[in-house]
Amino acid sequence: MTSRLTAKGAATRQRIIEGAATVIRERGLVDTTLDDIRAHTATSKSQLFHYFPGGREDLLLAVASHEAARVLSDQQPHLGDLSSWQAWQRWRDAVVDRYREQGPRCPLGVLTSELSRTTPGAQAVTRELLSAWQADITAGIxxxxxxxxxxxxxxxxxxxxxxxxxxxxxxxILMATGSLTHLEAVLDLGIAQLRTELSSPSVPYGT
Structure with a gap:
Protein backbone atom coordinates (compact mmCIF):
# COMPACT_ATOMS: atom_id res chain seq x y z
CA MET A 1 0.00 0.00 0.00
CA THR A 2 2.59 2.57 1.09
CA SER A 3 4.82 1.82 -1.92
CA ARG A 4 2.02 2.96 -4.23
CA LEU A 5 1.34 6.23 -2.45
CA THR A 6 2.53 9.64 -3.54
CA ALA A 7 4.66 11.62 -1.10
CA LYS A 8 1.56 13.59 -0.11
CA GLY A 9 -0.47 10.42 0.32
CA ALA A 10 2.22 8.80 2.45
CA ALA A 11 2.37 11.91 4.63
CA THR A 12 -1.42 11.86 5.06
CA ARG A 13 -1.37 8.17 5.97
CA GLN A 14 1.40 8.76 8.52
CA ARG A 15 -0.54 11.67 10.01
CA ILE A 16 -3.56 9.40 10.52
CA ILE A 17 -1.37 6.73 12.14
CA GLU A 18 0.23 9.22 14.51
CA GLY A 19 -3.14 10.74 15.34
CA ALA A 20 -4.63 7.33 16.03
CA ALA A 21 -1.67 6.46 18.26
CA THR A 22 -2.23 9.64 20.26
CA VAL A 23 -5.93 8.91 20.77
CA ILE A 24 -5.25 5.30 21.81
CA ARG A 25 -2.56 6.43 24.25
CA GLU A 26 -4.92 8.95 25.82
CA ARG A 27 -8.12 6.90 25.92
CA GLY A 28 -7.03 3.30 25.66
CA LEU A 29 -7.92 0.92 22.85
CA VAL A 30 -11.25 -0.23 24.27
CA ASP A 31 -12.61 3.31 24.43
CA THR A 32 -11.31 4.37 21.02
CA THR A 33 -13.51 4.13 17.93
CA LEU A 34 -12.81 4.87 14.29
CA ASP A 35 -15.07 7.90 14.64
CA ASP A 36 -12.83 9.16 17.46
CA ILE A 37 -9.77 8.78 15.25
CA ARG A 38 -11.51 10.44 12.31
CA ALA A 39 -12.48 13.39 14.48
CA HIS A 40 -9.00 13.75 15.94
CA THR A 41 -7.28 13.57 12.54
CA ALA A 42 -9.96 15.49 10.59
CA THR A 43 -10.27 12.53 8.23
CA SER A 44 -13.35 11.52 6.26
CA LYS A 45 -14.63 7.95 6.31
CA SER A 46 -13.77 7.44 2.64
CA GLN A 47 -10.28 8.84 3.20
CA LEU A 48 -9.70 6.56 6.17
CA PHE A 49 -10.67 3.46 4.20
CA HIS A 50 -8.63 4.62 1.22
CA TYR A 51 -5.45 4.45 3.29
CA PHE A 52 -6.56 1.48 5.38
CA PRO A 53 -8.75 -0.75 3.16
CA GLY A 54 -9.06 -3.37 5.90
CA GLY A 55 -10.57 -0.79 8.21
CA ARG A 56 -9.90 -0.97 11.93
CA GLU A 57 -7.56 -3.97 11.74
CA ASP A 58 -5.35 -2.39 9.08
CA LEU A 59 -5.16 0.86 11.02
CA LEU A 60 -4.39 -0.81 14.34
CA LEU A 61 -1.63 -2.88 12.75
CA ALA A 62 -0.09 0.29 11.33
CA VAL A 63 -0.34 1.93 14.76
CA ALA A 64 1.33 -1.13 16.32
CA SER A 65 4.23 -0.78 13.87
CA HIS A 66 4.45 2.91 14.74
CA GLU A 67 4.52 2.16 18.48
CA ALA A 68 7.17 -0.54 17.98
CA ALA A 69 9.38 1.96 16.15
CA ARG A 70 8.91 4.38 19.05
CA VAL A 71 10.17 1.81 21.53
CA LEU A 72 13.53 1.80 19.74
CA SER A 73 13.69 5.48 18.79
CA ASP A 74 13.08 6.51 22.40
CA GLN A 75 16.31 4.68 23.34
CA GLN A 76 18.43 6.46 20.75
CA PRO A 77 21.13 7.56 20.27
CA HIS A 78 22.32 5.46 23.21
CA LEU A 79 21.09 2.04 22.05
CA GLY A 80 22.91 2.41 18.75
CA ASP A 81 26.25 3.31 20.35
CA LEU A 82 26.90 1.08 23.36
CA SER A 83 30.65 1.56 23.04
CA SER A 84 31.55 2.57 26.61
CA TRP A 85 30.27 1.87 30.10
CA GLN A 86 29.08 5.48 30.24
CA ALA A 87 27.03 4.82 27.10
CA TRP A 88 25.54 1.71 28.68
CA GLN A 89 24.51 3.76 31.72
CA ARG A 90 22.94 6.43 29.51
CA TRP A 91 21.03 3.72 27.66
CA ARG A 92 19.88 2.22 30.96
CA ASP A 93 18.59 5.64 32.05
CA ALA A 94 16.86 6.19 28.69
CA VAL A 95 15.01 2.86 28.99
CA VAL A 96 13.87 3.61 32.53
CA ASP A 97 12.84 7.16 31.62
CA ARG A 98 10.87 5.88 28.65
CA TYR A 99 8.84 3.45 30.71
CA ARG A 100 8.49 5.89 33.60
CA GLU A 101 6.88 8.35 31.18
CA GLN A 102 4.70 5.65 29.62
CA GLY A 103 3.53 4.23 32.93
CA PRO A 104 1.62 0.96 33.31
CA ARG A 105 -0.38 1.38 30.11
CA CYS A 106 1.50 -0.15 27.18
CA PRO A 107 -0.10 0.82 23.83
CA LEU A 108 1.98 -1.69 21.87
CA GLY A 109 1.12 -4.54 24.22
CA VAL A 110 -2.58 -3.73 24.07
CA LEU A 111 -2.53 -3.43 20.29
CA THR A 112 -0.66 -6.65 19.62
CA SER A 113 -2.82 -8.51 22.13
CA GLU A 114 -5.96 -7.31 20.36
CA LEU A 115 -4.63 -8.08 16.88
CA SER A 116 -2.95 -11.41 17.52
CA ARG A 117 -6.31 -13.14 17.63
CA THR A 118 -7.06 -12.15 14.06
CA THR A 119 -3.85 -11.45 12.19
CA PRO A 120 -0.29 -12.80 12.12
CA GLY A 121 0.88 -9.27 11.31
CA ALA A 122 0.91 -8.32 14.98
CA GLN A 123 3.24 -11.19 15.82
CA ALA A 124 5.55 -10.04 13.03
CA VAL A 125 5.65 -6.52 14.50
CA THR A 126 6.70 -7.89 17.88
CA ARG A 127 9.27 -10.26 16.35
CA GLU A 128 10.85 -7.48 14.32
CA LEU A 129 10.97 -5.16 17.33
CA LEU A 130 12.65 -7.71 19.60
CA SER A 131 15.03 -8.81 16.84
CA ALA A 132 16.20 -5.25 16.17
CA TRP A 133 16.46 -4.48 19.90
CA GLN A 134 18.50 -7.62 20.58
CA ALA A 135 20.75 -6.93 17.59
CA ASP A 136 21.65 -3.49 18.95
CA ILE A 137 22.41 -4.87 22.42
CA THR A 138 24.49 -7.65 20.85
CA ALA A 139 26.42 -5.08 18.81
CA GLY A 140 27.09 -3.14 22.01
CA ILE A 141 28.45 -6.20 23.79
CA ILE A 173 5.64 -6.23 36.04
CA LEU A 174 5.40 -2.48 35.49
CA MET A 175 2.18 -3.01 33.53
CA ALA A 176 0.78 -5.20 36.30
CA THR A 177 1.84 -3.14 39.31
CA GLY A 178 2.88 0.33 38.16
CA SER A 179 6.32 -0.20 39.74
CA LEU A 180 9.62 0.38 37.94
CA THR A 181 11.64 -1.45 40.60
CA HIS A 182 12.05 -4.71 38.70
CA LEU A 183 12.95 -3.03 35.41
CA GLU A 184 15.60 -0.94 37.12
CA ALA A 185 16.93 -3.99 38.95
CA VAL A 186 17.33 -6.14 35.85
CA LEU A 187 19.11 -3.36 33.96
CA ASP A 188 21.43 -2.54 36.84
CA LEU A 189 22.30 -6.16 37.58
CA GLY A 190 22.52 -7.10 33.90
CA ILE A 191 25.01 -4.34 33.14
CA ALA A 192 26.91 -5.05 36.36
CA GLN A 193 27.17 -8.70 35.30
CA LEU A 194 28.67 -7.68 31.98
CA ARG A 195 31.19 -5.45 33.76
CA THR A 196 32.30 -8.25 36.08
CA GLU A 197 32.66 -10.82 33.29
CA LEU A 198 36.25 -9.72 32.71
CA SER A 199 37.29 -10.62 36.22
CA SER A 200 35.25 -13.84 36.32
CA PRO A 201 34.91 -15.13 32.75
CA SER A 202 34.15 -18.63 33.92
CA VAL A 203 30.85 -17.60 35.54
CA PRO A 204 27.98 -18.22 33.11
CA TYR A 205 25.93 -15.14 32.24
CA GLY A 206 22.86 -14.73 34.40
CA THR A 207 24.04 -16.80 37.40
Missing amino acids: RSMQDQGEIPASLDAEQAAAALLAGIQGGVS
Whole structure:
Protein backbone atom coordinates (compact mmCIF):
# COMPACT_ATOMS: atom_id res chain seq x y z
CA MET A 1 0.00 0.00 0.00
CA THR A 2 2.59 2.57 1.09
CA SER A 3 4.82 1.82 -1.92
CA ARG A 4 2.02 2.96 -4.23
CA LEU A 5 1.34 6.23 -2.45
CA THR A 6 2.53 9.64 -3.54
CA ALA A 7 4.66 11.62 -1.10
CA LYS A 8 1.56 13.59 -0.11
CA GLY A 9 -0.47 10.42 0.32
CA ALA A 10 2.22 8.80 2.45
CA ALA A 11 2.37 11.91 4.63
CA THR A 12 -1.42 11.86 5.06
CA ARG A 13 -1.37 8.17 5.97
CA GLN A 14 1.40 8.76 8.52
CA ARG A 15 -0.54 11.67 10.01
CA ILE A 16 -3.56 9.40 10.52
CA ILE A 17 -1.37 6.73 12.14
CA GLU A 18 0.23 9.22 14.51
CA GLY A 19 -3.14 10.74 15.34
CA ALA A 20 -4.63 7.33 16.03
CA ALA A 21 -1.67 6.46 18.26
CA THR A 22 -2.23 9.64 20.26
CA VAL A 23 -5.93 8.91 20.77
CA ILE A 24 -5.25 5.30 21.81
CA ARG A 25 -2.56 6.43 24.25
CA GLU A 26 -4.92 8.95 25.82
CA ARG A 27 -8.12 6.90 25.92
CA GLY A 28 -7.03 3.30 25.66
CA LEU A 29 -7.92 0.92 22.85
CA VAL A 30 -11.25 -0.23 24.27
CA ASP A 31 -12.61 3.31 24.43
CA THR A 32 -11.31 4.37 21.02
CA THR A 33 -13.51 4.13 17.93
CA LEU A 34 -12.81 4.87 14.29
CA ASP A 35 -15.07 7.90 14.64
CA ASP A 36 -12.83 9.16 17.46
CA ILE A 37 -9.77 8.78 15.25
CA ARG A 38 -11.51 10.44 12.31
CA ALA A 39 -12.48 13.39 14.48
CA HIS A 40 -9.00 13.75 15.94
CA THR A 41 -7.28 13.57 12.54
CA ALA A 42 -9.96 15.49 10.59
CA THR A 43 -10.27 12.53 8.23
CA SER A 44 -13.35 11.52 6.26
CA LYS A 45 -14.63 7.95 6.31
CA SER A 46 -13.77 7.44 2.64
CA GLN A 47 -10.28 8.84 3.20
CA LEU A 48 -9.70 6.56 6.17
CA PHE A 49 -10.67 3.46 4.20
CA HIS A 50 -8.63 4.62 1.22
CA TYR A 51 -5.45 4.45 3.29
CA PHE A 52 -6.56 1.48 5.38
CA PRO A 53 -8.75 -0.75 3.16
CA GLY A 54 -9.06 -3.37 5.90
CA GLY A 55 -10.57 -0.79 8.21
CA ARG A 56 -9.90 -0.97 11.93
CA GLU A 57 -7.56 -3.97 11.74
CA ASP A 58 -5.35 -2.39 9.08
CA LEU A 59 -5.16 0.86 11.02
CA LEU A 60 -4.39 -0.81 14.34
CA LEU A 61 -1.63 -2.88 12.75
CA ALA A 62 -0.09 0.29 11.33
CA VAL A 63 -0.34 1.93 14.76
CA ALA A 64 1.33 -1.13 16.32
CA SER A 65 4.23 -0.78 13.87
CA HIS A 66 4.45 2.91 14.74
CA GLU A 67 4.52 2.16 18.48
CA ALA A 68 7.17 -0.54 17.98
CA ALA A 69 9.38 1.96 16.15
CA ARG A 70 8.91 4.38 19.05
CA VAL A 71 10.17 1.81 21.53
CA LEU A 72 13.53 1.80 19.74
CA SER A 73 13.69 5.48 18.79
CA ASP A 74 13.08 6.51 22.40
CA GLN A 75 16.31 4.68 23.34
CA GLN A 76 18.43 6.46 20.75
CA PRO A 77 21.13 7.56 20.27
CA HIS A 78 22.32 5.46 23.21
CA LEU A 79 21.09 2.04 22.05
CA GLY A 80 22.91 2.41 18.75
CA ASP A 81 26.25 3.31 20.35
CA LEU A 82 26.90 1.08 23.36
CA SER A 83 30.65 1.56 23.04
CA SER A 84 31.55 2.57 26.61
CA TRP A 85 30.27 1.87 30.10
CA GLN A 86 29.08 5.48 30.24
CA ALA A 87 27.03 4.82 27.10
CA TRP A 88 25.54 1.71 28.68
CA GLN A 89 24.51 3.76 31.72
CA ARG A 90 22.94 6.43 29.51
CA TRP A 91 21.03 3.72 27.66
CA ARG A 92 19.88 2.22 30.96
CA ASP A 93 18.59 5.64 32.05
CA ALA A 94 16.86 6.19 28.69
CA VAL A 95 15.01 2.86 28.99
CA VAL A 96 13.87 3.61 32.53
CA ASP A 97 12.84 7.16 31.62
CA ARG A 98 10.87 5.88 28.65
CA TYR A 99 8.84 3.45 30.71
CA ARG A 100 8.49 5.89 33.60
CA GLU A 101 6.88 8.35 31.18
CA GLN A 102 4.70 5.65 29.62
CA GLY A 103 3.53 4.23 32.93
CA PRO A 104 1.62 0.96 33.31
CA ARG A 105 -0.38 1.38 30.11
CA CYS A 106 1.50 -0.15 27.18
CA PRO A 107 -0.10 0.82 23.83
CA LEU A 108 1.98 -1.69 21.87
CA GLY A 109 1.12 -4.54 24.22
CA VAL A 110 -2.58 -3.73 24.07
CA LEU A 111 -2.53 -3.43 20.29
CA THR A 112 -0.66 -6.65 19.62
CA SER A 113 -2.82 -8.51 22.13
CA GLU A 114 -5.96 -7.31 20.36
CA LEU A 115 -4.63 -8.08 16.88
CA SER A 116 -2.95 -11.41 17.52
CA ARG A 117 -6.31 -13.14 17.63
CA THR A 118 -7.06 -12.15 14.06
CA THR A 119 -3.85 -11.45 12.19
CA PRO A 120 -0.29 -12.80 12.12
CA GLY A 121 0.88 -9.27 11.31
CA ALA A 122 0.91 -8.32 14.98
CA GLN A 123 3.24 -11.19 15.82
CA ALA A 124 5.55 -10.04 13.03
CA VAL A 125 5.65 -6.52 14.50
CA THR A 126 6.70 -7.89 17.88
CA ARG A 127 9.27 -10.26 16.35
CA GLU A 128 10.85 -7.48 14.32
CA LEU A 129 10.97 -5.16 17.33
CA LEU A 130 12.65 -7.71 19.60
CA SER A 131 15.03 -8.81 16.84
CA ALA A 132 16.20 -5.25 16.17
CA TRP A 133 16.46 -4.48 19.90
CA GLN A 134 18.50 -7.62 20.58
CA ALA A 135 20.75 -6.93 17.59
CA ASP A 136 21.65 -3.49 18.95
CA ILE A 137 22.41 -4.87 22.42
CA THR A 138 24.49 -7.65 20.85
CA ALA A 139 26.42 -5.08 18.81
CA GLY A 140 27.09 -3.14 22.01
CA ILE A 141 28.45 -6.20 23.79
CA ARG A 142 30.68 -7.02 20.82
CA SER A 143 31.95 -3.44 20.75
CA MET A 144 32.99 -3.80 24.39
CA GLN A 145 34.58 -7.17 23.60
CA ASP A 146 36.64 -5.52 20.86
CA GLN A 147 37.91 -3.04 23.46
CA GLY A 148 38.76 -5.79 25.91
CA GLU A 149 36.10 -4.64 28.39
CA ILE A 150 34.16 -7.91 28.12
CA PRO A 151 35.86 -11.27 27.44
CA ALA A 152 35.63 -12.55 23.90
CA SER A 153 34.53 -15.93 25.27
CA LEU A 154 31.14 -14.52 26.31
CA ASP A 155 28.33 -15.43 23.88
CA ALA A 156 27.20 -11.91 22.95
CA GLU A 157 23.89 -12.97 21.41
CA GLN A 158 22.96 -15.12 24.40
CA ALA A 159 23.87 -12.35 26.84
CA ALA A 160 21.82 -9.83 24.84
CA ALA A 161 18.88 -12.24 24.71
CA ALA A 162 19.01 -12.72 28.48
CA LEU A 163 19.16 -8.98 29.15
CA LEU A 164 16.29 -8.27 26.76
CA ALA A 165 14.19 -11.04 28.32
CA GLY A 166 14.79 -9.45 31.70
CA ILE A 167 13.76 -6.04 30.40
CA GLN A 168 10.55 -7.47 29.00
CA GLY A 169 9.86 -9.12 32.33
CA GLY A 170 10.40 -5.81 34.11
CA VAL A 171 8.03 -4.08 31.69
CA SER A 172 5.39 -6.77 32.27
CA ILE A 173 5.64 -6.23 36.04
CA LEU A 174 5.40 -2.48 35.49
CA MET A 175 2.18 -3.01 33.53
CA ALA A 176 0.78 -5.20 36.30
CA THR A 177 1.84 -3.14 39.31
CA GLY A 178 2.88 0.33 38.16
CA SER A 179 6.32 -0.20 39.74
CA LEU A 180 9.62 0.38 37.94
CA THR A 181 11.64 -1.45 40.60
CA HIS A 182 12.05 -4.71 38.70
CA LEU A 183 12.95 -3.03 35.41
CA GLU A 184 15.60 -0.94 37.12
CA ALA A 185 16.93 -3.99 38.95
CA VAL A 186 17.33 -6.14 35.85
CA LEU A 187 19.11 -3.36 33.96
CA ASP A 188 21.43 -2.54 36.84
CA LEU A 189 22.30 -6.16 37.58
CA GLY A 190 22.52 -7.10 33.90
CA ILE A 191 25.01 -4.34 33.14
CA ALA A 192 26.91 -5.05 36.36
CA GLN A 193 27.17 -8.70 35.30
CA LEU A 194 28.67 -7.68 31.98
CA ARG A 195 31.19 -5.45 33.76
CA THR A 196 32.30 -8.25 36.08
CA GLU A 197 32.66 -10.82 33.29
CA LEU A 198 36.25 -9.72 32.71
CA SER A 199 37.29 -10.62 36.22
CA SER A 200 35.25 -13.84 36.32
CA PRO A 201 34.91 -15.13 32.75
CA SER A 202 34.15 -18.63 33.92
CA VAL A 203 30.85 -17.60 35.54
CA PRO A 204 27.98 -18.22 33.11
CA TYR A 205 25.93 -15.14 32.24
CA GLY A 206 22.86 -14.73 34.40
CA THR A 207 24.04 -16.80 37.40
